[in-house]
Amino acid sequence: MPLKLEIVTPEARIFSDEVDTVVLPGFEGEMGVLPSHAPLVTTLQCGELRYTKAGKVTELAVGEGLVEVTGNTTRVLTDMAMHCDEIDEKSVEDALARAKQTLESLKQSDNHEEVAAAMAMIQRTTAQLQIKRKRRSV
Amino acid sequence: MPSTRDIRRRIKSVKNTAQITKAMQLVAAAKMKKAQDQASNGRAYAEMMNKILVSLKSSAEEGIHPYFSEGKGDKTLVLVIATDKGLCGALNTNLLKKVVTAQLEGEVEFVTIGRKASQGLGRLRKTLIADFPIKDPAKFAETRTVGKFLQDKFLTGEYKKVLVAFNNFINTVTTIPSMEQILPVNPVTLGGKRNFDESSKDVNPVDVPDYTFEPNAATVFETVLPQYVNGTIYQMLLEARASEHSSRMVAMKNATDNAKQMLKDLSLEYNKLRQAAITNELLEITTAKMALE
Numbered sequence: 001m002p003l004k005l006e007i008v009t010p011e012a013r014i015f016s017d018e019v020d021t022v023v024l025p026g027f028e029g030e031m032g033v034l035p036s037h038a039p040l041v042t043t044l045q046c047g048e049l050r051y052t053k054a055g056k057v058t059e060l061a062v063g064e065g066l067v068e069v070t071g072n073t074t075r076v077l078t079d080m081a082m083h084c085d086e087i088d089e090k091s092v093e094d095a096l097a098r099a100k101q102t103l104e105s106l107k108q109s110d111n112h113e114e115v116a117a118a119m120a121m122i123q124r125t126t127a128q129l130q131i132k133r134k135r136r137s138v
Numbered sequence: 139m140p141s142t143r144d145i146r147r148r149i150k151s152v153k154n155t156a157q158i159t160k161a162m163q164l165v166a167a168a169k170m171k172k173a174q175d176q177a178s179n180g181r182a183y184a185e186m187m188n189k190i191l192v193s194l195k196s197s198a199e200e201g202i203h204p205y206f207s208e209g210k211g212d213k214t215l216v217l218v219i220a221t222d223k224g225l226c227g228a229l230n231t232n233l234l235k236k237v238v239t240a241q242l243e244g245e246v247e248f249v250t251i252g253r254k255a256s257q258g259l260g261r262l263r264k265t266l267i268a269d270f271p272i273k274d275p276a277k278f279a280e281t282r283t284v285g286k287f288l289q290d291k292f293l294t295g296e297y298k299k300v301l302v303a304f305n306n307f308i309n310t311v312t313t314i315p316s317m318e319q320i321l322p323v324n325p326v327t328l329g330g331k332r333n334f335d336e337s338s339k340d341v342n343p344v345d346v347p348d349y350t351f352e353p354n355a356a357t358v359f360e361t362v363l364p365q366y367v368n369g370t371i372y373q374m375l376l377e378a379r380a381s382e383h384s385s386r387m388v389a390m391k392n393a394t395d396n397a398k399q400m401l402k403d404l405s406l407e408y409n410k411l412r413q414a415a416i417t418n419e420l421l422e423i424t425t426a427k428m429a430l431e
Contacts, residue, residue, distance in 0.1 A: 006186070010278045010372045013182040027352050041190070042352035043361045066362050068190045077187055079278060079365070 003035040005051055007060070007076045014081045015060075019051040022074055024067060033074050040069040044078055046123040048131050059084055061128040064120070080124060087128045096125040142415070145408040149401060156397035162225070163390035169274075170310070170383035176275060177307060177376040184373040187366050191323075203359045204293060205323045205367070211296040212244035215267075217288060217320075217371070219304040219378040220255035222274070226386035229305055229313065230254040236315040237303045238262065244298065251284065251375065267291075276375050278368075285368035292321045304374045305381035311388060313381035320370055323363060 002018035022033045025047030044065040050057055065078030099121035106118065218237055220230045234255075249268045250256045256269045270284050288300050300321040305313045351358050 008183045008186050010180050010183045010369050011176070012179045027357070038350060039348060040350045040352060041358055043358060064361070064365075066187075066190065066358075066365065075186055075190065077183060077190070077365070 001035045001072060003033065003037075004073045005076070006073070007049075007062075007078070007081050009078055009081055017053070019053045021052045023050045024076065025049065025062070026067065033069055035072050037069045037071070037074075039071070040067075042067050044076060046120075046127045048127060049076070049081075059131050059134075061087065061124075061131050063124050063127075082128060084131055087132050089129065089132050092125050092128045092132070096122060096129065099125065140411075142408060142411050145404055145411065149404045149408065152397055152400050152404065156394055156401065159390045159393040159397060163387055163394055166383050166387035166390055170380070170387050172275060173376070173380040173383045174307070174310075177373075177380040180373050180376045183369055187362075187369050191362065191366055202356055203363055205289075205321060205359075205363045208299060208322050209292055209295050209297045211298055213297045214242050214244060214246045215249065215288065215291055215297045215300045216242075216246060216317075217249045217251070217284070217300070217302045218255040218259065219302065219375055220250065220252035220258070221378075221382045222253045222271075223386075224254065225389060226382055227389040229382060229385045230258060233303060233305055233315040234258045234262070236317065240303075240317055242301075247297075249284075249288065272375065274379060276372070276379060278372050281372040281375055282368050285364070285371050288321065288371070289364060289367060302371065302374050304378040305385075307377045307380040307384065310384045313385055318374070320367060323366065 003020065003022065005015060005017060005019045005022055006013070007015040024031055024033070025045040026042045027045065028042075030047075031042070044062060044067050046063055047061075049060045049062045052058075061080070061082045061084075062076070062078045063080030065076060068075045068077075099118045103118040103122065216237065218233070220233055224230075237259075245265075247265045247267050248255075248259050249270070250259060250266060251270050251272050253271075256266060259266055268287060270280075270287075272280050272284075291297060292300050299319055301317050302320050303315070303317045306316040307313055
């Protein structure tokens with residue numbers, strides 16, 4: 001029985017198709033989902049999401065969000081989801097460097113919001129870079 | 139009676155105006171297409187978030203999160219989403235009218251997106267506490283700051299509730315100024331049909347399976363509710379932007395049509411005057427000739 005995977009961001013519906021399995025970064029670490037999984041709701045961490053369709057593995061970089069698993073449907077709501085090909089390594093590296101710089105300059109101040117924003121940026125960009133580099137080394 | 143020269147001058151200026159409005163109409167039409175696509179893309183997220191929250195709500199107990207109950211204070215915070223630029227018909231006027239006539243209890247404070255909102259509310263001497271400039275096309279990351287600000291304000295407990303006023307996009311010629319409550323997250327409107335989201339259906343609680351929460355319901359709500367609020371604000375902004383470009387296009391189309399009609403009338407008048415002048419001249423020549431004989 002196939003598993004329906006839907007990935008949605010506020011800007012677009014990124015993916016909606018039937019797949020065989022999904023592996024995603026859940027609250028307590030990586031989590032695999034197979035068809036007929038028990039109903040589950042968890043939060044999604046920054047990281048990489050993999051799905052297998054007809055033996056072919058596809059990877060996406062995802063941001064924070066929410067995962068809902070009901071029987072044969074897995075819904076992923078996140079603020080970022082990018083295919084490997086969409087990631088531009090150069091600009092991501094720049095963004096990472098910028099975020100690190102911001103974090104460095106904020107170290108003394110106690111502006112928690114901006115620190116959190118910079119941290120989130122670092123997490124997101126790192127996730128993107130990891131996927132890109134992994135793909136290249138294969 | 140204007141001279142032919144005056145009329146010629148007027149024709150020229152009307153022609154120029156028509157050219158400008160025509161260009162603006164074309165630009166607005168292109169932007170409208172984009173904004174409408176963006177708004178309809180975003181609906182999938184809003185709808186799904188809504189669905190998941192409804193199913194969560196029924197399996198979670200009361201008082202699990204501060205976003206579910208009204209704040210202690212008696213003030214109301216209103217986010218007004220208007221446009222940055224004018225020339226879009228009565229869009230902003232209608233929205234402000236809606237905001238002003240709304241029957242709100244207690245003190246009301248405003249947060250705005252768009253220059254026209256802050257200008258309009260400033261003229262009416264309302265209390266403005268913040269203004270967020272947001273570019274066009276809107277990025278989700280930009281609305282996150284707005285969402286964060288509203289949520290922080292709400293969590294201080296000074297405000298009873300937070301509302302959002304925006305122009306709801308129905309179709310190209312119809313936009314409806316609306317006001318929606320965003321905080322506290324209302325268990326009644328939650329899951330009910332949001333009127334900016336035609337495709338969403340009421341969710342039947344019987345269909346909702348018994349979820350396992352990982353790690354627990356409170357933590358999930360802790361992450362999901364802020365995202366829900368941000369997502370909803372973003373969606374409302376997208377609808378407002380779609381309305382803006384549509385109504386600007388319609389307004390500019392009307393202006394171009396009017397200018398064309400005016401050109402027609404003016405040319406008619408001009409030609410009449412010209413003919414009258416020629417007839418007059420002929421008459422003078424003939425009478426002069428007859429006088430000589």
